[in-house]
Amino acid sequence: MRTFCAGALVTMVPFALNGCGSSGPSPSPLPSDANTTVPTTTTTTTTTPIDESCADNQGQCDRCLQGICMSCKDGYLFDNSTVSGGTCVASCSNTTVNPPKPTNPNDFSGSAWPQMCLSSKTSAHFFGIGDWGGDSGGHTWNNPGVTPRHGGFKNGPDDYGQYYVARQMKDLASRSEVDPDFVLNAGDNFYPGGYNLWPEHCGPSQANVDDPKGIFQSTFDAIYGGPGMDGKPWLGVLGNHDYGGYSMSMGWDQVIFHSWHSDTWRTPAPYWSQRVQYKDFAVQLIFLDSNFYDVGVDHWHNICQEGMGYCWGIDGDDSCASWFNTQWSEGIKMAEAILKESTAEWHIVVTHYPTAFRSPDIKRLHDQYGIDVMFTGHNHLQALTQTEDGMVTITSGGGGGITTDYGVVDLARGDDDALGFVDFEISRSELKINMHSWGGCTSCDGTEGPADQLIRHTTTVSPHGSSPAPVPPSPSPGPAPLPGGQCCFGAYAGGCEEYHGSGGLCNNNWAISCVNDRDCNGALFV
Helix, strand or coil: CCCCHHHEEEECCCCCCCCCCCCCCCCCCCCCCCCCCCCCCEEEECCCCCCCCCCHHHCCEEEEECCEEEEECCCEEEECCCCCCCEEEECCCCCCCCCCCCCCCCCCCCCEEEEEEECCCCEEEEEEECCCCCCECCECECCCCCHHHHCCCCCCCCCCHHHHHHHHHHHHHCCCCCCCCCEEECCCCCCCCCCCCCCCCCCHHHHHCCCCCCHHHHHHHHHHCCCCCCCCCEEECCCHHHHCCCCCCCCHHHHHHHHHCCCCEECCCCCEEEEEEECCCEEEEEECCCHHHHCCCCHHHCCCCCCCCCCCCCCCHHHHHHHHHHHHHHHHHHHHHHHHHCCCCEEEEECCCHHHHHCHHHHHHHHHHCCCEEEECCCCCEEEEECCCCCEEEEECCCCCECCCCCCCCCCCCCCCCCEEEEEEEECCCEEEEEEECCCCCCCCCCCCCCCCCEEEEEEECCCCCCCCCCCCCCCCCCCCCCCCCCCCCHHHHCCCCCCCCCEEECCEEEEEECCCCCCCCCCCC
């Protein structure tokens, strides 16, 4: 604290003081008389506290004094053009050259793609989607035996689901107040079995060609282009179907190598990272490969079986299983190294399997460093939930590439959680998450224009380490119960030998619900 002279109060003063500190001539001494009462002088000093707090618009100032920004945090520069007292803004650019294309699809694993600099924005939007690429442009692959769960095959969502979700995404993106910066991609990009190279398969020859079958052009570029979407990078991971579904022999290396041939496709490795820098905040994105969950389930859900053969040094089923376990464990090491040093306001983890929500590795990272949102796909529906320790979890496997697993499909308005995508609205202090529906259809033939935007669920999140804590979202309603049992009642206590349902939230209670194929040792989601 500093003491200011203006605060000195003097009482019973028999002489005059010249200035603060009494620098004038000394007073004459009083007579020494026993009967003389010598007056006393009492000085009371008050102090004025220094205001060292920074205003909301000075969030990257390292120190403030009386409303004036005195210094900036690393990566930020002082700017006094817009904020009284000055503030700190990001010092970055997009001039960094992308890394050279590797010769092996795993060479970039554990590495960071150059930072995305969006330093003119203090708020922004980005999208999220998973399980979106059908068997041809805009067309949904029919997952055998699944449509009876929602009352039988329905024209529109069951054959053109990808088209309808893309329609709503492009409509929202075209609005000037949205204009998303990028798309989070939770994988399963091409159904039914990934990038189909038949009669070839994955291997070193794929490093020398790009999109040899034209699948990226027909299923990705032609479907998601348009105002607000053109030029926006899709940042993603591989799902089990990208490796081949029931083997890993498909062109999963094409999915990785294409990152060096496209401005809008970015999946440079099974696990990787990227930081996005805005004007006064940053987002740390971490991409993990969780496909070890699909090792050894059964014939139709075992990514590690001979199939058409292996590639890239994997020479058998055991070698394959070890490879996938290593992708996860090394990805966790990468994530911890990043989070330990992170100065970003937001931490978002993207991976394919919702099972990872309950991974001990993820829980430990969240407890120690804070994970604000975990974004996944795989389960073919839309769900917004939250773990017991506050991490918001999103399943967005309703991208329309495959038949929805959801138990209700509303043709009129798409008022269901069967198909859809996610809109994230972010700033330094909050992240709003909106779960958008596919919008419904009338002719249901994959030709209709945009429908009204329907937000099924929403929540607002505060960044890790801040107060207040995130407001828990209401759980997404589950599918309507069907004959044979829809939920995994008692699964955690008594096992699932009698379980024949298809998963979903029951009675708004996740504790008695089956949310993925591993909960009940089943293979109900492909």
